[in-house]
Amino acid sequence: MLDNNWAINLGITFTVTFVATFAATPIVANAMRSRGITGVDIHKKSKTKVPEMCGLAVLIGLAIGTIVYCLTMPLAVREATAFIGTVLIAGAIGIIDDLHPLGARTKPLLTALACVPILVLGTYVPYPDIPFYGTVRLTIVYPILIPIAIAVTSNSINMMDVMNGSMPGTVAIITFAMLGILLWASELRTASLASGLLAAMLAFFYFNRFPSRVFGGDTGSLSVGAALGALAILGRIEAVTVVALIPHIMNSFYGLSSVRGLRERREILQRPTELLDNGLLRASNQKGAPVTLARLILAAGPLGEKDVVRAMMILTAVSSLLGVFTYWIMVSVK
């Protein structure tokens, strides 16, 4: 099958990934629960124990979806291998981090290495498009920026995975916008891969939404973040992705700057939010507490966890729309 069958291809990738992730999530959850790999849902009075590391189901779904994609579109094997290779390496780092927490500096360094398949297979174009300018020649610098990009996206998504459904919900919105832009840009091969990520996120959101029955863990968040970064590079939509990720960058950048540097979240003793007796959350009033997106949302008064996540998703929808608008500006100025 060739590029002219892209709509069927995109549909197949979406469906297969969705079904595989949806089927794998409860199986992975049961396996984790039986092994005692669980985490406490800290934003609930009941302190429920929820199976951790279920992001493994996302990895399984994406891997199956990508294999099927390669079978239906053999010409895109190189891009697909670079994409899934990056996702799997980031996922492996996530697994290590979930089982034996990594240091605050080690994690970003290791996630930067996830870009190796992109570099080795040469599936990047060192001429990124910048608004108002057009294409910029960065043949020497661009390969150096790739590991940074993967480390930033994976760790930003990781830092957003703090409440029920916040990670898959916001990433699904961003991926939907990216899919639209990739189709608009006629980057059909990358669009098919984006449809796989969208499907995996929708399937995982079903289980991870409030009240969560599964937690993705760092396995899920690091791999999903790396997937976003890989899509941005493969599809040549770097600038647009930065705009769509504004809430996530906001969350991680404020968090890091307020605690003065790279710190593992387990090292930060003061929480950005507090759980009230009535089950609502409120912004911490401690001066040294990290400034996160959740704290900014809650600064206007207490809210339930579900409403905080809804606010995060609305803000992500706004930034994704700005991303689409940015692409429109880029196309118009060209």
Place this chain on the structure above:
Amino acid sequence: MKRILPLAAIEVFVWFVLLLITFVISKEAIEISFGTATLVERIATQTVRLLVSATLILVWLLAWKKVADLYLSRMLFHHGTNA
């Protein structure tokens, strides 16, 4: 949800400043050139372009942080949750 509006406004502000900075980068930083004849010249050109752009991006991040800090302190003060 009324509380989202100011945060969405911060997003739009951040986006607008980002576009403004890319405009400045496209008009000034990208024009910096030390020649392209040798590898050293090419590396010097791209490094200086990158440094200038990185500085402008740092300004963008600082402006972003200032606005968010202002929002947070005001909201915590108005809603009586300040320490």
